[in-house]
Amino acid sequence: MSAQTIGFIGLGIMGLPMARNLIDAGHDVVGHNRSSDPTAELVAYGGEDGGSPAGVAERSDVVLLCLPDSPDVENIVLGEGNEANPVIDGVSEGMTVIDHSTISPTVAEAVADRLAKEGVSMLDAPISGGEQGAIDGTLSIMVGGEESTLEAHREVLEAMGETVTHCGPSGAGQTTKACNQIVVSAQMVGVSEALVFAEKAGADLEAVVDAISGGAAGCWTLDNRAPNMITGDFDPGFFAEYQYKDLRIATAAGEEFGAPIPQTSVAHELYKTMVENDMGRDDNSGVMQVLELMAGTEARIDD
Template sequence: MSSKPIGFIGLGIMGAPMAKNLLEAGFKLIGYNRSPEPLETFIGHGGKRAESPQAVAERADVVITCLSDTDAVREVVQGSDGVLNGIGEDTTYIDMSTISPTATEDLAEAVTDAGGNMLDAPISGGEQGAIEGSLSIMIGGDPEELDAQRDVLNVLGDRITHCGPSGAGQTTKACNQILVAAQATAVSEALVFAQRAGADLEAVIEAISGGAASCWTLENRASRMIEGNFDPGFFASYQYKDLRIASDAGEAFGAPMPQTSVTHELYKAMENTGRGSDDSSGVIQVLEDLAGEQARKD
C-alpha cells in the first residue's frame, strides 16, 4: 500500500471510478463531494470522508479535483473552505476537470503562492476509460512534478502526455473536444442524410467504418445512435460547456473557429431542448428535428 495520502474531490460519473481505481491500487484516499450519495459509495470502497475541500487538503500530499466547470473548480480551490486554505509546503494539486486555460494559469499562480505545485491534467476517454483506468491524460505544468506523480496518474490512464506549462493541458483538451464534437456532429449529419435518402443505416455504418471516414464516434457510438440509445457516457451538457471553453479560448487567442461555432450552437440546442443529460452523441436528435425524421434502424 502506498503511504502517499491522496485527496479526491468530485466523485461523479468520472471521478467515482477513478477514485475506486486508486483505492484498489493501494492508495489511501480522503474524499469530498457536494452531494452525499457518491461519498457514501466511496467510503464503502475504503475511502475516508472529509467535511470540506480545505479538510481534504490538510490531510493529503496530493489533491485531485474532477469537477464540472471552471466556476466549480474556483469555488473548491479558492472558496472560504477551499483547497488553498489547507495545502502545505509542497502539496501537489492536480486538476483533472475540463476548464478554461486562462483560469488554469491563474489558479496555478495562486497555488504556487500558497506553497504548493499544480498540474492541470484534463482527461479523455469517457466513463468507460475512467472505469478501465485507460484515460488519456493531458498535462500542463512542471515536468519534474509530473514525474513525481506518475505513480498516481499511471493508475488512471495509459496515455500521459506532457503538453507544456500551466494551462497547456487544458488547451490540449479544448483541441480534443473540438475534434470529438465535430465527429459526433458529422456522423449525425451523415446518418440523417442516409435516412432521408433511403439507405440501410447499418450497411452505411459498416461500409464507411473501414475507410477514411472511420473515427471514434463511428466505431463506438453510431450503432447506438440509430437504436436511439443515448444513455450517457459523457453528458451533452458537458460537451456544450467544453465547446464554450474552446470558443472563449479561441476568441482570447485570436484563433478562427467557424466549425466549432456551429457545433457549439447544436449542443446549445440540446441543452435548450432538455437533452443535456443525454450522451453527447445524442446531438443527432437536433439534426433529426431539423429533418423532421428520425434516423433509426428498422
C-alpha cells in the same frame, strides 16, 4: 508503486471510477463531493470521507479534482464563491493539486499562481475517454505544468490513464483539451449528419456504419457511439451539457487567440440547442437528435 494518500474532490460520472482505480492501485483515497451519495459509494468501496475540500487537503499527500467548470474550480480550490472550507485552507507547503476538470486555460494559470504563493504546485490535467475510459483506467490525460511535478506523480496518473502526456507549462493541458473537444464535436456532428442523411436516403443504417467504419471515415465516434445512436440510446457517457461547456471554452479561447474555428462554432450552436431543449443530460452523441428535428425524421433501427 509507493502508496500515497490521495484526495479526490468531485466524484461524478468520471471522478468516482477514477477514485476507485486509485484504491485498486493500493492508495488510500479521501473523497468529497457536493452531493453525499457518491461519497458514500466511495466509502463503501474502501475510501474515506474527507468532509470538505479543506478536510480532504489536510489528510492527503496530493489532491485531485474533477469538477464541472472554471467557477467550480475557483470556488472549491480558492473559496471564490460559497465554499466555506476550500482546498487552499487545508494545504501545506510542498503539496500538489492536480486538476482533471476541463476549464479555461487562463483560469488554470491563475489558480496555479495563487497556489504557488502557498508553496503548492499545480498541474492542469484534463482527461478524455468518457465514462468507460474512467472505469477501465484507459483515459488520455493531458498535462500542463512543471514536467518535474508530473514525473513525481506519474504513477498516480497512470493508475487512471493509459496515456499521460506533458503538453507544456501551466494552462497547456487545458489548451490541449480544447483541441480534443474541437475534434470530438466534429466527429459527433459529422457522424450525426451522415446517419440522418442515410436515413433520409433510405439506406440500411447498420450497413452504413459497418462500411464507413472500416475506411477513411473510421473514428472513435463510429466505433463507440454510432451503434447506440441508431437505436436511440443516449444514456450518458459524457453529458451533452458538458460538451457545450467545453465548446464555450474553445470558442472563447479561439476569440482570445485569434484562431478561426468556424466548424466548432456550428457545433457550439448545436449543443446549445440540446441544452435549451432539455437534452443536456443526454450523451454528447445525442446531438443527432437536433439534426433529426431539423430533418423531420429519426435515424433508427429496431433494437
